[in-house]
Amino acid sequence: MSAEGGRLRLEDWLRVASVGLRARPMRAALSALGIAIGTAAIVAILGISSSSQAGLLAEIDRLGTNLLTVEAGQSLTGAPAQLPSEAPPRITLLGDVQSVADTGKVEDEKVYRSPLVPAADSGGIQVRGASLNLPSVLGTGVARGAWLNEGTARVPVAVLGAVAAQRLGIDLVYPDQRIWLGGQWFNVAGVLAPSPLEPDIDTSALIGYPAAQKYLGYVSVIAGAQKAGPPSSIYVRTVTGREAAVQSLLAKTANPESPYEVAVSQPSDVLTARAAAAGAFDSLFLGLGVVALIVGAVGVANIMVISVLERRSEIGLRRALGATKSQIRTQFLSESILLAVIGGVVGVLAGAAATAIYAGTKGWTIVIPVEAWSGGIASAILIGAFAGLMPALRASRMPPTVALRTA
Amino acid sequence: MSRKAVLRLERLSKVYGEQPPVWALRGVSFSVRRGELVAIVGPSGSGMSTLLHVMGTLERPSRGVVRIDGVDAAKLSDSEVSLLRAKEIGFVFQQFFLAEHATVRENVADGLLYAGVAAAERHRLADEALERVGLSERASFKPTKISGGERQRVAIARALVGRPAIVLADEPTGNLDSATGASIMELIHELNADGATILMITHDVGLADQLPRQIRMLDGEVVSDT
Numbered sequence: 217m218s219a220e221g222g223r224l225r226l227e228d229w230l231r232v233a234s235v236g237l238r239a240r241p242m243r244a245a246l247s248a249l250g251i252a253i254g255t256a257a258i259v260a261i262l263g264i265s266s267s268s269q270a271g272l273l274a275e276i277d278r279l280g281t282n283l284l285t286v287e288a289g290q291s292l293t294g295a296p297a298q299l300p301s302e303a304p305p306r307i308t309l310l311g312d313v314q315s316v317a318d319t320g321k322v323e324d325e326k327v328y329r330s331p332l333v334p335a336a337d338s339g340g341i342q343v344r345g346a347s348l349n350l351p352s353v354l355g356t357g358v359a360r361g362a363w364l365n366e367g368t369a370r371v372p373v374a375v376l377g378a379v380a381a382q383r384l385g386i387d388l389v390y391p392d393q394r395i396w397l398g399g400q401w402f403n404v405a406g407v408l409a410p411s412p413l414e415p416d417i418d419t420s421a422l423i424g425y426p427a428a429q430k431y432l433g434y435v436s437v438i439a440g441a442q443k444a445g446p447p448s449s450i451y452v453r454t455v456t457g458r459e460a461a462v463q464s465l466l467a468k469t470a471n472p473e474s475p476y477e478v479a480v481s482q483p484s485d486v487l488t489a490r491a492a493a494a495g496a497f498d499s500l501f502l503g504l505g506v507v508a509l510i511v512g513a514v515g516v517a518n519i520m521v522i523s524v525l526e527r528r529s530e531i532g533l534r535r536a537l538g539a540t541k542s543q544i545r546t547q548f549l550s551e552s553i554l555l556a557v558i559g560g561v562v563g564v565l566a567g568a569a570a571t572a573i574y575a576g577t578k579g580w581t582i583v584i585p586v587e588a589w590s591g592g593i594a595s596a597i598l599i600g601a602f603a604g605l606m607p608a609l610r611a612s613r614m615p616p617t618v619a620l621r622t623a
Numbered sequence: 624m625s626r627k628a629v630l631r632l633e634r635l636s637k638v639y640g641e642q643p644p645v646w647a648l649r650g651v652s653f654s655v656r657r658g659e660l661v662a663i664v665g666p667s668g669s670g671m672s673t674l675l676h677v678m679g680t681l682e683r684p685s686r687g688v689v690r691i692d693g694v695d696a697a698k699l700s701d702s703e704v705s706l707l708r709a710k711e712i713g714f715v716f717q718q719f720f721l722a723e724h725a726t727v728r729e730n731v732a733d734g735l736l737y738a739g740v741a742a743a744e745r746h747r748l749a750d751e752a753l754e755r756v757g758l759s760e761r762a763s764f765k766p767t768k769i770s771g772g773e774r775q776r777v778a779i780a781r782a783l784v785g786r787p788a789i790v791l792a793d794e795p796t797g798n799l800d801s802a803t804g805a806s807i808m809e810l811i812h813e814l815n816a817d818g819a820t821i822l823m824i825t826h827d828v829g830l831a832d833q834l835p836r837q838i839r840m841l842d843g844e845v846v847s848d849t
Binding site for chain 1 (some may be wrong): 672676679681682701702705706707708709710712714716718720722723724731733734736737738739741783
């Protein structure tokens with residue numbers, strides 16, 4: 217007679233472990249629900265924060281991290297500095313530079329929907345002269361209408377940034393659409409899509425440099441000749457991977473006489489930081505998920521305690537049929553783990569579904585971190601084992617005669 | 624007699640508690656040979672339930688020896704004695720103890736669940752056992768859909784499914800009306816005639832008198848053994 221003969225096969229073991237769940241499915245479902253809610257909350261929180269991060273990273277990827285911005289800083293005395301007008305062409309000559317665009321902010325010019333709008337209601341919209349290649353360098357699309365061209369850059373025509381258009385209440389572009397810009401009418405040729413890398417563009421009304429010179433008097437004198445300018449922001453696309461090398465040369469190239477008056481930045485840094493922040497999950501909700509898990513664990517433990525008391529005769533019968541103490545212990549422990557794992561799996565699926573729906577509405581890629589779902593299942597197994605341990609021990613220690621007598 | 628003893632009890636005693644100690648069994652000795660049909664009869668409190676549990680190795684005696692098929696149960700570990708129960712001892716209880724969510728066939732097959740028999744073989748043997756108790760056509764029913772007498776037949780089939788050395792029946796007709804009880808007794812006689820060794824506990828002297836051998840008990844002692 218070998219003790220091996222009494223070992224249960226896997227399918228028998230699963231059948232025995234699920235006896236209690238099959239006998240009382242409603243009770244099993246309700247006690248698994250707590251764990252399902254907790255797991256779902258945790259998976260959804262981790263999933264949504266990861267998906268939102270993935271969304272931002274995808275956007276950074278689309279916009280490129282190889283954009284550098286050169287702006288006028290401050291002089292040593294703290295006064296606003298200016299960039300030399302010849303800075304953009306000089307930067308173009310640098311190695312590893314792919315393209316260069318620039319805008320010049322025309323100070324003290326405001327934009328209104330009509331001359332009847334009170335002067336104070338300027339909406340914070342800036343007027344900028346812009347080089348014609350600006351949208352292609354920034355990676356900003358044209359939402360409606362058209363961008364400036366050689367012709368429209370010379371006449372009173374403006375293109376609005378996304379936020380500027382919204383503030384002016386312009387969402388359609390038709391031939392006679394006009395705005396009151398710098399004390400005269402400008403036609404609106406188009407509206408730009410949002411420009412995440414350069415939010416300043418969003419709040420600007422962009423006009424051609426020749427128009428800025430002709431209608432707004434935006435000029436600087438270079439070698440005795442009047443020329444539109446100077447630029448206040450220069451946007452530089454570099455060869456990917458060479459950003460740092462170019463960045464170190466930009467200040468000196470833009471303003472060799474006083475390089476310390478030039479501020480150089482990499483706008484994608486801001487987005488990258490925002491992506492990192494989005495990846496940090498909300499610890500309050502995560503805490504609530506953990507609390508739900510603990511409540512679920514207590515529910516499972518409670519059900520298992522009741523189950524062992526109720527099923528004394530079953531325990532006695534199984535002992536009479538030849539179950540060992542350890543087989544009884546394994547049965548109840550397995551049942552508890554099974555219950556918790558069912559809750560865990562349902563929770564992971566619900567959390568994943570919530571993430572998918574939320575990410576879908578935001579247009580993000582759906583990301584469910586491996587730690588989230590594997591951790592959800594693993595914690596369910598642990599909870600089941602923990603909650604079932606005492607009841608299982610109690611069941612296995614119950615003398616079969618007592619179990620049979622209390623039928 | 625040439626037939627071998629399948630169950631041998633030697634000076635069996637069982638004491639419960641300490642102050643004061645309660646003697647449920649006092650020096651019980653007898654043996655049961657293969658193929659016997661024995662009634663253990665006595666009033667409530669005469670120690671018959673304790674005797675059944677000790678004989679069935681569900682409880683260890685305070686003193687004395689229980690041999691099942693020549694094996695001293697006291698020398699076995701929990702897993703060994705469990706396997707002995709799984710293979711050599713069948714139980715029939717007054718309350719049937721059937722699993723309500725499982726079919727009749729599954730209930731009978733579970734008689735071999737812990738004996739290390741594969742599921743397909745268990746179901747084949749269960750069908751055989753159900754045929755022996757005349758319940759073949761109820762195999763796929765749930766226990767809640769059959770009568771009390773049929774339930775006890777299922778329980779008997781479960782005890783017999785592994786052809787154990789001995790079947791211990793605890794008041795098998797106690798929860799049944801007299802006509803149904805009589806048919807169960809008829810079945811027990813038939814199964815015994817077929818070779819099963821059956822030991823039945825009962826308070827009913829009339830019932831015991833129908834059986835070939837009666838062991839009468841009082842206050843934990845055997846008072847007569849025919």
